[in-house]
Amino acid sequence: MKGPGAGPASPEPGPASPEPGPASPEPGPASPEPGAARPGADPGSPGPDRADAPKVRLRGTRRPPTRTSRLLQNRWAGAAGLLVALLAPFVNATPYALSIMTSAAIFVMLAAGLNIVVGYCGLLDLGYAAFLAVGAYTSGVLATRFDLPLLATVPAVLVVTVLAGIVIGAPTLRLRSDYLAIVTLGFGEIIRITANNLDVTGGPSGIYGIPHLADGPVAFYYLTVAVVSLAVLGAARLGRSRLGRAWRFVREDEDAAEATGVNTYRVKLAAYIAGAIWGGLAGVLFAAHLSAVSPASFTFLQSALVLMAVVLGGMGSVPGVVLGAIVISLLPEVLRDLADYRFFLFGVLLIGFMLLRPQGLWPARSKEALRSEEALR
Amino acid sequence: MTLLDVTELRLSFGGLLAVDGLSLSVREGEIVSLIGPNGAGKTSVFNCVTGFYRPTAGRITLRGRDLRGLRPSAVAGLGVARTFQNLRLFGELSVLDNVRAGTHLWLRQSVLDALLHTPRYRRSEHECTEQAHHWLDFVGLRGDRYGPARALPYGEQRRAEIARALARRPGLLLLDEPAAGLNHGEKAGMVDLIRRIRDLGVAIMLIEHDMGLVMEVSERVVVLNFGREIAEGRPEEVRRDPAVIEAYLGGEPDA
Numbered sequence: 001m002k003g004p005g006a007g008p009a010s011p012e013p014g015p016a017s018p019e020p021g022p023a024s025p026e027p028g029p030a031s032p033e034p035g036a037a038r039p040g041a042d043p044g045s046p047g048p049d050r051a052d053a054p055k056v057r058l059r060g061t062r063r064p065p066t067r068t069s070r071l072l073q074n075r076w077a078g079a080a081g082l083l084v085a086l087l088a089p090f091v092n093a094t095p096y097a098l099s100i101m102t103s104a105a106i107f108v109m110l111a112a113g114l115n116i117v118v119g120y121c122g123l124l125d126l127g128y129a130a131f132l133a134v135g136a137y138t139s140g141v142l143a144t145r146f147d148l149p150l151l152a153t154v155p156a157v158l159v160v161t162v163l164a165g166i167v168i169g170a171p172t173l174r175l176r177s178d179y180l181a182i183v184t185l186g187f188g189e190i191i192r193i194t195a196n197n198l199d200v201t202g203g204p205s206g207i208y209g210i211p212h213l214a215d216g217p218v219a220f221y222y223l224t225v226a227v228v229s230l231a232v233l234g235a236a237r238l239g240r241s242r243l244g245r246a247w248r249f250v251r252e253d254e255d256a257a258e259a260t261g262v263n264t265y266r267v268k269l270a271a272y273i274a275g276a277i278w279g280g281l282a283g284v285l286f287a288a289h290l291s292a293v294s295p296a297s298f299t300f301l302q303s304a305l306v307l308m309a310v311v312l313g314g315m316g317s318v319p320g321v322v323l324g325a326i327v328i329s330l331l332p333e334v335l336r337d338l339a340d341y342r343f344f345l346f347g348v349l350l351i352g353f354m355l356l357r358p359q360g361l362w363p364a365r366s367k368e369a370l371r372s373e374e375a376l377r
Numbered sequence: 378m379t380l381l382d383v384t385e386l387r388l389s390f391g392g393l394l395a396v397d398g399l400s401l402s403v404r405e406g407e408i409v410s411l412i413g414p415n416g417a418g419k420t421s422v423f424n425c426v427t428g429f430y431r432p433t434a435g436r437i438t439l440r441g442r443d444l445r446g447l448r449p450s451a452v453a454g455l456g457v458a459r460t461f462q463n464l465r466l467f468g469e470l471s472v473l474d475n476v477r478a479g480t481h482l483w484l485r486q487s488v489l490d491a492l493l494h495t496p497r498y499r500r501s502e503h504e505c506t507e508q509a510h511h512w513l514d515f516v517g518l519r520g521d522r523y524g525p526a527r528a529l530p531y532g533e534q535r536r537a538e539i540a541r542a543l544a545r546r547p548g549l550l551l552l553d554e555p556a557a558g559l560n561h562g563e564k565a566g567m568v569d570l571i572r573r574i575r576d577l578g579v580a581i582m583l584i585e586h587d588m589g590l591v592m593e594v595s596e597r598v599v600v601l602n603f604g605r606e607i608a609e610g611r612p613e614e615v616r617r618d619p620a621v622i623e624a625y626l627g628g629e630p631d632a
Contacts, residue, residue, distance in 0.1 A: 234492050241491030241498070242484050242505075249478050252467035259427060259465075261453035261482035261545060270488075 077319060078233075085225045089218055098217040099289075102224050104329040106285050109228045111309040111325035112235040112318065113278025118307065119316035119364070120239055121271035122251030123173070124181040127188020128306050131276045133298035134164045135283020137195060140207045140293045145200075150213050150288050154281070161280030162273055169272035173265060188303050196295040206294025213288040224285055231278055236318040238274065247271050248316070312353055314360025323361050380405045380580050381426065381457075381549055386435035388421055388604075395421040396432070397604035403549065403580050408571065410583045410591045410612075413601035414624055419584045420462055421604070423551050426582075427459050428452040439549065454482055458547035460538045462554050462584075468527035472518070472537050475526050476509035479544025512540040516570060532563040539570065549580045556587045568594050592616065600624065 088101055114128045138160045139153035172183045195201040202208075214220040238244050246267045249257035258264050287293050305328055313324020331349065335342035353361070381403040388396040396418045403409050411419045424430040426437055428449040437444045439455055447455075458479075467475050484505055490498040513522055516536040520529045526537060535555060542550055556567050564587065571594050575581055585591050591598060591612065598615040600608040608618040615621055 237491050237494065238488070240502075241488070242481060242486045242501070243488060243491065245474060245477055246481060248470055248474070249467055249481075252469060253465050255429070255449075256461065256465035256467065257478070258449040259429075259453060259459055259461075260478040260541060261450050262478070263448065263450040265448075 081319075081322065082225075082229055085229075086222070089221060093218060095217055098221050100330070100333050102217070102221050102289050104326055105221070105224045105228045106282050106289060107306070107309065107329040108322050108325040109231045109282040109285070110279060110306045111313070111321040111328075112228075112232045113275045113282065114306050115310050115316065115318065115321040116235055116238065116247070116278065117271050117275035118310050119314075119321065120244060120247040120251065121268060122177070122247075123268060123271060124177050125184045125272075125275065125303075126181050126300070126307065127184040127186070127191075127303050128275070128279060129298045129300075129302040130168075130184075130188040130191040131161055131164065131279030132283045132286060132302070133191050133195060133293075133295075134161050134276075135280030136287040136293045136297075137201055137207075137283075138280070139284045140210045140287045141200060143210055143287075144207055150211055150284060154284060157280050157284055158277060161276045161283075164280075165273040165276030166269070169269045173268045173272065185300070188298070188300060192295050192298045195298070202294075204295060206292060206296075208292035210287050210291045210293065212291065213285070220288065224289070227281070227285060231281065232318060232322060235274075235278065239316075239318065243267070243270060251316075308350065312350065312361060314363035317360065317362055317364035320360050320362035320364065327361070378405050379403070380407075380440060381582070382436070382438045383422070383426070384436045386422065386425060386437065387433045388418070388425055388430060389433045394604050396425065398435075399601070399604065399606055401599050401606065401609070403582055405548070406575060406578050406580050408575050408581045408583065408594055408596050410585060410595040410598045411601060412585065412588075412591055412598060413607075417601040418604035419601055420553060422601075423459060423553055423582075423584065426452070427457055427551065453545060453547075456546075456548035457551065458542035458545045458549070459551040460535075460542055460553055460555060462557070464534050464538055466526040466534055466538055466541070469525055471524060472513070472520065472522045472526050472529060473506065473509045475537055476512055476540045476544050477505050479512070479541045480505045480508050482545055508544055509540075512544045513537070515543065515573070516540045517566070532559050535559065535563075535567075536570070539574075543574065543577075543579075547579060549582065550574060551582045551584075553584045554586065555583070556585055556590050564590055 085101075085105070089098065110128070110132060113131075114125060117123050117125045117128070135157050138157045139150055142148055142153040142156055143150050168184070168187050172180055175183065195206075196204050212220065214223045239247075246257065246262045247270075249260065249262055250264050250267055254264050257267075286297070290297075306325075309324040309328040310321050311324070312328060313322065314320030332342055332346055335345055338345060379402050383402065384400050386396050386399045387394070399418070399422060401409070401411075411422060413419055421430060425432045426444065428444065428447050428451065432445065439452075439457065442455060444452055444455070444457075467478065484501050486498055486501040489495070490501070510522070516539050518529075518533055518536050518540065520533045526534065529537060535558075539552070539555065552571070555571070556564050559567060568590055571581060571583070583591070583595065595612050598608075598610065598612050599606055600615055600618070600621050602624040607620045607624055608615050610618075
């Protein structure tokens with residue numbers, strides 16, 4: 001986890017799931033000699049060895065880790081990320097650093113939510129900030145108008161974001177991907193412009209004086225890390241469930257998924273609603289963090305940045321998008337010394353990343369570890 | 378007992394009649410082949426039965442239940458499984474995951490189970506994996522099950538796709554050219570596999586161009602040409618049918 005974000009001023013808050021990724025290859029007792037297992041199991045080797053290959057189950061065959069990333073890809077990486085996030089305030093607890101780290105953690109939650117939609121299910125959403133806005137405004141308006149504590153607004157936020165997800169998803173998810181991208185782009189703008197023009201949302205200046213969720217920035221930081229960790233863990237677990245598999249089937253081949261009995265429409269709607277919930281709850285944290293919400297926070301750029309975090313980290317890979325979100329949110333801060341040139345360099349670095357690692361910093365693997373058997377022990 | 382009943386099926390794309398008043402039925406546990414020259418409408422029949430195409434007219438019933446207007450996933454839920462003419466595996470996903478897809482319909486697991494990792498989640502995931510292995514064993518897949526499906530050799534991919542279909546526990550399996558692109562030895566293996574599937578009590582409808590395989594494995598053969606049935610019967614009868622020979626060899630209409 002030594003990303004480019006490990007600058008002097010900002011230790012990385014990396015609230016990662018304790019069990020990231022779809023796999024946890026622990027070197028188990030049953031692993032045979034890696035060399036001996038190879039020839040029979042090699043998918044690339046055509047015909048010749050097949051005739052004399054004994055009819056054995058290859059399920060016990062373990063193959064040696066081929067990359068260092070495979071060593072990292074276990075629950076320890078998630079625990080380590082969480083530990084870094086928990087220890088970060090001991091390294092630097094200035095209000096500025098805490099604010100940056102809290103923002104980064106919220107951004108991680110957004111990326112984890114968008115990853116469900118884009119990474120797992122393959123639906124290109126260009127207006128994801130809209131759900132952040134719906135969550136932030138719902139909780140902000142309710143809290144300031146009715147003097148409610150922010151926590152009390154969470155049920156309402158859930159209801160409203162789920163409704164928003166259904167309203168947008170239900171008519172548009174019948175469309176193929178590129179049309180969906182356009183519609184979500186429009187939806188993002190509609191939400192922002194609506195907030196800009198309504199009285200209840202405070203117009204262009206937004207709403208302010210939103211109550212805090214915790215006493216002091218340190219406590220709020222830890223609260224955020226806790227919520228975001230749960231969100232990341234939840235997203236990872238969804239990805240490894242029956243529904244999570246169905247999302248991947250839809251992403252890979254909608255017709256084949258439908259033929260295997262997956263109701264692709266309902267499954268896509270579920271992904272959209274899950275994404276909306278993650279975004280909406282991040283919105284509550286967002287409102288509490290800034291104590292003010294204004295339309296300027298929910299521009300297309302915000303949606304694009306979240307999408308960038310997902311693509312940069314590795315679509316569909318939970319540890320990947322966590323890493324991507326941290327890089328995207330901290331890199332501009334690390335580059336702050338460069339003044340006006342920092343966004344220029346930010347852009348150059350992103351292009352460089354994508355050229356060198358188009359699959360993402362920590363890509364999802366199509367190779368599966370022997371986890372299912374282990375899950376029972 | 379009749380499992381699938383198709384009556385007066387008609388399917389047109391604009392002015393083109395792909396299927397023109399076809400009637401056929403498949404009994405429980407029977408192997409029926411659908412043959413005919415290219416473009417005769419065989420795959421269109423499959424697509425109508427499985428809900429991918431909406432027939433222009435006609436009735437399709439499975440165990441007496443009308444299939445018209447159902448989504449493909451709903452048809453699959455009633456016990457119809459299919460494979461595709463040009464393989465439609467989920468290439469980037471592991472072979473096991475591909476077969477796990479077949480368990481989607483009957484696996485009982487809620488979102489809450491998955492989020493909380495309840496005992497039911499663990500049990501269902503275990504069962505799902507066991508079943509996937511079971512069907513991969515059944516089709517005799519030798520390749521790497523944990524690697525991506527696209528890495529399997531072609532013949533193995535055909536088997537993996539059949540395993541995925543079988544994991545659905547169907548009553549009727551539609552195989553669209555399962556032997557296409559297979560070498561001689563692999564074809565023999567396919568004949569054996571099709572028979573073993575039938576022995577499970579699964580009825581099979583087969584589209585195939587390899588006549589050797591069709592004659593060897595089918596109990597009944599239906600011959601299509603231009604969306605119409607031109608012959609039907611036991612393999613040896615159909616083989617001698619003048620209308621069939623003419624359709625295949627392109628004999629003169631009034632020769």
